[in-house]
Amino acid sequence: MNGHAHATDGTPIAYQVRGDGCPLLLLAGQANNHTWWDPIRADFHGTHATITMDWRGTGDSGRPRSAYSTPGFADDAIAVLDALGVESADVYGTSMGGRVAQWIAINHPGRVRRLVLGCTSPGGPRAHERTKAVRRTLALPDAAARREALEDMMYSPRWRAAHPGPRTTMGDPTMPPHASRGHLAASDGHDARDALHRVAAPTLILHGSDDVMTPAANAPLLAELIPDARFHVFPGARHAYFEECRPHASDLVADFITI
Incomplete structure (x- = not known):
C-alpha cells in the first residue's frame, strides 16, 4: 500500500507499507528515499508490517524550500x-534516519515501542x-x-567485489539542489545529546567498526x-552494515523487536 500523509506545514509525505503484523517504521539515510530499505525490508515481514517514507525533498514527497531539520523530519x-x-511502532533508523529516530523517541515517547539506531x-x-578528509572526498567535483x-x-571492498549491485543507498538522483543542501544541514545541525536521557523505549544500537561516514565511536x-x-559493532563493516552484514544484522533487529 502506498499513500501520502500531510505534514503540519502541508507538505505531502509519501509512505509505503509492505507485509503484515506489528508496525515497524524504517527510516533511511540522508538524501535517500524509501528504496534504501529494499534489500532487507522483507527480513522483517515474518512478524512486522514495514512502513517506509520518502523524506521531504526525495521520492514522491513534496520538496519545499523551507528549513529542514531532524526534529522536523521526526514530525x-x-x-x-x-x-x-x-x-505505537517499533522504529529502526539508520544514518540520518537514526538521528530522526532519536527525536521521535524523545518528543513522542508513547509512539515508540522499541528503538533501533544504526x-x-x-x-x-x-x-x-567524520573527518575533514572524508568531507572533502564527498564533495569531489567529479560525479x-x-x-x-x-x-x-558504504561497503567493504571484499563485499563490493562479491555484490556488484545495483545499490539502493547511493542517494536519490532526483533531489533538487536546495533539498540536498537541506538534508546536509539537517544532519550537520543535529544535536540530541542533552535530551537522550528522555528516551524511554528499550534501545538497540548497531554500527560497523570501519565506518568513516559516522565513526563507530558513536x-x-x-x-x-x-x-x-x-x-553491537560488526567487525570490518562500513556504513551500510545492515546490508553487508545481512542476515546477522537483520536477525539481531528481528530478535530485539519481537521480544
Whole structure:
C-alpha cells in the first residue's frame, strides 16, 4: 500500500507499507528515499508490517524550500503514523534516519515501542564526526569519483567485489539542489545529546567498526546517553552494515523487536 500523509506545514509525505503484523517504521539515510530499505525490508515481514517514507525533498514527497531539520523530519514521520492510524511502532533508523529516530523517541515517547539506531550519532560538539578528509572526498567535483568514494565508504571492498549491485543507498538522483543542501544541514545541525536521557523505549544500537561516514565511536557514546541501551559493532563493516552484514544484522533487529 502506498499513500501520502500531510505534514503540519502541508507538505505531502509519501509512505509505503509492505507485509503484515506489528508496525515497524524504517527510516533511511540522508538524501535517500524509501528504496534504501529494499534489500532487507522483507527480513522483517515474518512478524512486522514495514512502513517506509520518502523524506521531504526525495521520492514522491513534496520538496519545499523551507528549513529542514531532524526534529522536523521526526514530525513528518509522526504524520505518517497518524495517517495510517498507528498509535505505537517499533522504529529502526539508520544514518540520518537514526538521528530522526532519536527525536521521535524523545518528543513522542508513547509512539515508540522499541528503538533501533544504526550507524548514527547523537550530534553536538562531543560526538565523533567524520573527518575533514572524508568531507572533502564527498564533495569531489567529479560525479563519478564522488560516487566511487561514497560506495567505498558504504561497503567493504571484499563485499563490493562479491555484490556488484545495483545499490539502493547511493542517494536519490532526483533531489533538487536546495533539498540536498537541506538534508546536509539537517544532519550537520543535529544535536540530541542533552535530551537522550528522555528516551524511554528499550534501545538497540548497531554500527560497523570501519565506518568513516559516522565513526563507530558513536555507538558506545549513544549507549552511555540512552538509559539501559545496548550496542553491537560488526567487525570490518562500513556504513551500510545492515546490508553487508545481512542476515546477522537483520536477525539481531528481528530478535530485539519481537521480544
